[in-house]
Amino acid sequence: xxxxxIEQSDGAYKxxxxxxxxxxxxxxxxxxDVNWSSINYKDALAITGxxxxxxxxxxxxxxxxxxxxxxxxxxxxxxxQQVLLTGFGVGETHWGxxxxxxxxxxxxxxxxxxxxxxxQAMILGTAGFTxxxxxxxxxxxxxxxxxxxxxxxxxxxxxxxxxxxxLSALGYQVTAVSGRExxxxxxxxxxxxxxxxxxxxxxxxxxxxxxxxxxAIDTVGGNVLANILAQVHxxxxxxxxxxxxxxxxxxxxxxxxxxxxxxxxxxSVQTPAARRTEAWKRLVKTIPASFYQHATTxxxxxxxxxxxxxxxxxxxxxxxxxxxSKA
Ligand code: NDP
Numbered sequence: 001x002x003x004x005x006i007e008q009s010d011g012a013y014k015x016x017x018x019x020x021x022x023x024x025x026x027x028x029x030x031x032x033d034v035n036w037s038s039i040n041y042k043d044a045l046a047i048t049g050x051x052x053x054x055x056x057x058x059x060x061x062x063x064x065x066x067x068x069x070x071x072x073x074x075x076x077x078x079x080x081q082q083v084l085l086t087g088f089g090v091g092e093t094h095w096g097x098x099x100x101x102x103x104x105x106x107x108x109x110x111x112x113x114x115x116x117x118x119x120q121a122m123i124l125g126t127a128g129f130t131x132x133x134x135x136x137x138x139x140x141x142x143x144x145x146x147x148x149x150x151x152x153x154x155x156x157x158x159x160x161x162x163x164x165x166x167l168s169a170l171g172y173q174v175t176a177v178s179g180r181e182x183x184x185x186x187x188x189x190x191x192x193x194x195x196x197x198x199x200x201x202x203x204x205x206x207x208x209x210x211x212x213x214x215x216a217i218d219t220v221g222g223n224v225l226a227n228i229l230a231q232v233h234x235x236x237x238x239x240x241x242x243x244x245x246x247x248x249x250x251x252x253x254x255x256x257x258x259x260x261x262x263x264x265x266x267x268s269v270q271t272p273a274a275r276r277t278e279a280w281k282r283l284v285k286t287i288p289a290s291f292y293q294h295a296t297t298x299x300x301x302x303x304x305x306x307x308x309x310x311x312x313x314x315x316x317x318x319x320x321x322x323x324x325s326k327a
Pocket of ligand 1: 042126130154155156157159177179198219241242244266268314316317
């Protein structure tokens with residue numbers, strides 16, 4: 001089978017398209033014929049070696065995939081069944097989805113939700129699933145559309161694009177924050193009512209600013225997140241899931257102790273099964289059909305390393321879908 005393989009020898013880190021025997025697949029009780037995968041930020045860090053994601057070599061990257069069960073020793077999954085996977089360290093510590101087959105633990109698989117094709121599942125992928133978890137975090141914090149405008153940062157990216165589309169479909173007034181002026185029309189088509197430049201949020205700000213946002217989904221971290229916290233309404237919620245701008249958070253306690261602001265972390269990797277199923281169900285129901293065309297670029301496995309480099313250079317918009325099957 002074909003697989004993207006990350007290798008490290010004599011200090012040199014390289015990612016190459018290789019022929020691999022299925023016998024080399026790691027232990028697991030379900031083997032899946034992978035038809036689709038995608039390129040997320042973490043995949044780009046792993047493929048390029050720019051982030052310390054991979055520690056054991058060789059490794060097949062790909063933190064998500066959709067496909068058909070090829071062999072199963074897990075009574076919950078039968079041969080021919082359509083499944084998807086996100087997270088659980090797949091593509092980081094366990095061979096992942098950027099290969100024609102994957103062998104995994106059945107506990108990590110989700111039966112393909114009704115109304116979703118495998119291709120659509122990976123257009124959404126980890127990014128879409130995370131965006132839905134962030135929307136649910138805002139809801140848990142009491143941020144409803146009537147409370148005021150909500151903000152999405154890193155809006156042209158995979159998580160950001162999906163968050164804009166979901167919030168807009170749910171009736172929120174969405175402000176998108178983007179470093180790319182050229183993506184204004186794209187973001188408005190996804191449902192953003194307003195697009196603000198990233199530069200407005202990039203400098204070090206004051207502990208408290210004018211209250212502007214009922215809630216926010218942040219994929220960026222750093223000064224951007226600190227400035228948002230200073231601008232959130234009394235009792236507002238910020239869902240933080242990313243670090244595309246950096247992992248620091250140069251903030252103060254002021255928004256928390258004077259404005260009752262909630263900062264809710266969001267992790268998609270270890271999300272428990274019940275919330276995972278609920279999030280996928282809501283994602284499928286809420287995402288507009290137009291999203292699948294509008295926010296997607298399809299590539300081959302061979303093109304993945306180049307796209308990974310471009311993604312980290314902030315040159316990729318929306319979601320990148322990887323076609324794995326030859327069919
Ligand atoms: P993308 O690369 O698709 O999107 C990131 C976006 O962030 C870019 O499109 C860009 O948007 C913006 N951005 C890029 N560089 C910078 C910068 N230096 N400063 C500020 N903004 C920047 O990545 P994903 O959407 O896949 O992931 C986004 C983040 O969320 C990543 O940090 C990722 O690790 C994290 N993540 C976390 C998950 C979790 O479980 N917690 C799961 C999935 C992702 P624009 O050009 O519009 O400004």
